[in-house]
């Protein structure tokens with residue numbers, strides 16, 4: 110019996126949790142969170158707060174690559190250097206984004222409050238899970254979204270429906286950050302379901318809604334940024350993370366690399382074949398040059 114106690118999985122898990130470091134930003138974050146929850150209603154936080162988080166992080170994440178186009182030094186990191194960003198292209202993208210954010214996504218965001226009320230999701234500081242617990246739940250959300258995105262995105266490339274819905278997102282063969290949500294309203298809604306499935310399964314506190322939306326925005330804007338910083342971008346520390354080069358190839362080639370965040374679905378289904386061949390060709394050219 111004594112041995113059974115020693116290998117009790119709950120006992121091991123409790124010990125492991127004890128080794129997790131504290132969030133270094135815990136104190137200032139606590140002050141902001143407590144101030145917010147004591148000054149605003151749940152409806153205001155879930156609706157206007159979520160809209161604010163979405164807009165701030167969307168355009169905040171787009172900003173670095175937007176600035177890079179004005180810095181000649183950064184051009185060496187642009188994946189499709191022969192297709193630079195244009196003012197017209199970016200302005201057209203921005204206008205459709207405003208329509209999409211306020212006419213399609215805002216009504217969807219309005220459902221947040223009713224969802225949290227229906228499932229009794231807490232907002233208070235005391236019941237907020239630890240940062241690593243939130244991180245693991247976001248990873249679960251990302252894996253579910255990635256699977257949904259992969260199969261639906263592949264289906265949207267079917268010849269019979271491509272021109273009606275997904276063609277709009279492919280208006281930009283060399284993407285830039287803002288292109289991430291440049292899509293037909295139907296695509297925003299259908300692919301958006303993948304975002305909500307994880308929430309339905311993993312939400313145990315309101316913070317997860319914001320944590321997951323921030324992670325998803327940073328990821329999708331990174332893969333659309335058009336710039337690749339292989340050794341500097343911390344997102345590449347995540348196993349199987351697709352990255353900008355992977356999705357940039359999808360915009361350039363139209364075929365293959367259908368997943369949003371990870372590479373494993375494309376590897377398993379062989380839809381990364383043309384990408385692998387392209388990379389092998391580039392490597393071959395590099396080797397011939399150095400000979």
Ligand SMILES: [Zn+2]
Nearest residue numbers: 278333356360
């Ligand atoms: Zn895309």
Ligand SMILES: [Zn+2]
Nearest residue numbers: 262266275359
């Ligand atoms: Zn596509």
